[in-house]
Amino acid sequence: MRLRYLHIRHYPPLDDVELVPGPPALLERECAIRFVVGVNGSGKTHLLQAVAETFLALARQRPPHFPITLIYELGEGERNRLLIFKGRGPGREPRWWQSTRSAHEIASKGDSTDYGLCDWQALLSNVKEDTDSWQPLIQQGNWPGEGVGLPQVVLAYTTGCIDPWRALFHSEPEAGDVDIVSQSDEYEVTERPAGWNRQRELDYLSAQPDAESRAQHQTLQRLAEENRAKVQEQQLCHLLDPVLLKFALLAVTLRQAMEDYRTYASDGSATAVLRSQIKIRV
Secondary structure, eight states: OEEEEEEEOSBTTBOSEEEOOOOOOSTTOTTOOOOOOOOTTSSHHHHHHHHHHHHHHHHTTOOOSSOEEEEEEEOSGGGOEEEEEEEOOTTSOOEEEEESSOHHHHSOOTTOOOOOHHHHHHHHHHTTTOTTTEEESSBTTBOOOTTTTOOSOEEEOOSSOOHHHHHHHSOOOOOTTOOOOOOOTTOOOOOOOTTOOHHHHHHHHHTOOSHHHHHHHHHHHHHHHHHHHHHHHHHHEEEOOHHHHHHHHHHHHHHHHHHHHHTSSSHHHHHHHHHHHHHHHO
């Protein structure tokens, strides 16, 4: 995934923050890692947390609780597409579009320079009318299937206070209306056989004629749906510790490094290019 445009509103301490990440700087590598730089207290962590929280919400097929607009690229080659998500805050339906053509065809200038802030703003103002280039992913309130429009994985790491991130990534479904009671003398529920699972319990409850079984079926069905959303969310979003961070960096860079290495005739030529790049950056 490559983030192209971001606009955050009403996410304290951030409000009306609009930015365009810079283009890849080193050999036009697709795996280029981009950095958010700023003085302490300028909102770097909150900005990244807002992005992570947005993708957590999308994995749950729910809009984030704050207004945010994201434009990002997914896929490579013929599968490359540009996506726009526009969360409009509480009580308002979000908008989510996917381009019908590659990101290069949609968002490129004649002089091969990257889109700037004004270019993205102009694109956003025309996306609803440009039905040839964009297709909606949310139609009449119906969200797309699991994983549609989402990156394969979202990784987060912080050297600061970890507690807010843990709360964000490891929230559990609420169980306020789940009545858990211990066995009593009146306990008459037939014990379930070994191998009994949630789906068999749902099937059993749906076949019972009484109102209590129907209520239990509805509660269990809701918990099952929340659990499926939680599993999907945890497959997409991961909070890294320092060890996993090292593996993540290797996963991002090693593939491209091997592809680059194969283009050189010898180890010596590869080393010479690497040294020249280091000198240029220094």
